[in-house]
Amino acid sequence: MEELDKIISDIYGIWAYKDSYINKTPFKPEYRDVYGEITKVGGDGIVNHFKEHFNEDTIFYDLGCGTGKLVAHIGLQYNVKKSCGIELSKERMTCAKLIKEKYCKDKSNISYIEGDMFENDLSDATVIYIDNLVMSIPIINKLVNILPKGCLIICRRKPTVFEFKGVDDDKFVTTYHNTKIFYLIKE
Numbered sequence: 001m002e003e004l005d006k007i008i009s010d011i012y013g014i015w016a017y018k019d020s021y022i023n024k025t026p027f028k029p030e031y032r033d034v035y036g037e038i039t040k041v042g043g044d045g046i047v048n049h050f051k052e053h054f055n056e057d058t059i060f061y062d063l064g065c066g067t068g069k070l071v072a073h074i075g076l077q078y079n080v081k082k083s084c085g086i087e088l089s090k091e092r093m094t095c096a097k098l099i100k101e102k103y104c105k106d107k108s109n110i111s112y113i114e115g116d117m118f119e120n121d122l123s124d125a126t127v128i129y130i131d132n133l134v135m136s137i138p139i140i141n142k143l144v145n146i147l148p149k150g151c152l153i154i155c156r157r158k159p160t161v162f163e164f165k166g167v168d169d170d171k172f173v174t175t176y177h178n179t180k181i182f183y184l185i186k187e
Helices: 002-012 040-049 069-077 090-103 137-146
Strands: 059-063 082-087 110-114 127-130 152-155 165-167 181-185
Touching: 002 040, 002 069, 002 090, 040 069, 059 069, 069 082, 069 090, 069 110, 082 090, 090 110, 127 137, 137 152
Parallel strands: 059 082, 059 127, 082 110, 127 152
Antiparallel strands: 152 181, 165 181
């Protein structure tokens, strides 16, 4: 366990603002290029709050995974069936691929996809995390509509069309501040 803690700490210690990881990929106008990260404390806080959803059958996606730290953390520490990050930025994906190669090479349950979340099949998802503070409400509503029934959707900004519940806890730490999270189990 001590070795795993060190690996996860090393992953979160990677400087995400290194020049080669700063986004230069042009985004669609409806997507905004703003960057912040969930911390190890934040990742553990989410898993602990929703522990009944994180097990060996979990298919976890981090949409807009950035450098992919949370994906590696969930895949390594919580022994989920699949932990996958999807990211538009080629530069941020460079860091995610480095994390995979250096820390998760032999872990088939951890993967990263460079691309648009709407151009990928999410039909197997059981848990979705998306840091959507700067995403438009229509984008989030579109996402909720394509996710499978029973999927736990965890986000930072409350979509207006669906009945998300809010949870305020000082354990949901990001690099920009402690934030409330919202969640919905899709019916």
